Amino acid sequence: ERSYERCIAAAPGAANLDARLKADQTASIVAALRRPGHSIAVVQLRPLLAQGGVLDRLGALGYEIRTPAED
Numbered sequence: 278e279r280s281y282e283r284c285i286a287a288a289p290g291a292a293n294l295d296a297r298l299k300a301d302q303t304a305s306i307v308a309a310l311r312r313p314g315h316s317i318a319v320v321q322l323r324p325l326l327a328q329g330g331v332l333d334r335l336g337a338l339g340y341e342i343r344t345p346a347e348d
Contacts (some may be wrong), residue, residue, distance in 0.1 A: 281323065299324050303334040310340070 285291045302320055309316040325331045336342045 295324075299327075299330055299334060303331050303338075306331065306335065307338065307340075 285295050302318075302324060306316075306318045306320075309318065320331055323330070327333075332342050
């Protein structure tokens with residue numbers, strides 16, 4: 278458990294806010310990916326890479342997640 282997670286656990290309502298933030302960002306990315314053309318998403322690293330974060334959520338929805346090393 279990192280300091281961020283301890284802080285989220287200690288602050289009332291913070292865990293719900295964090296989960297809602299990740300869900301909203303994921304939904305926005307999915308909506309952009311469904312439109313024709315190219316999309317760019319800007320997401321802070323912690324919500325992007327965290328366990329249960331945006332990349333995990335996109336993967337759970339069936340999107341293929343690759344790292345730069347895999348290309």
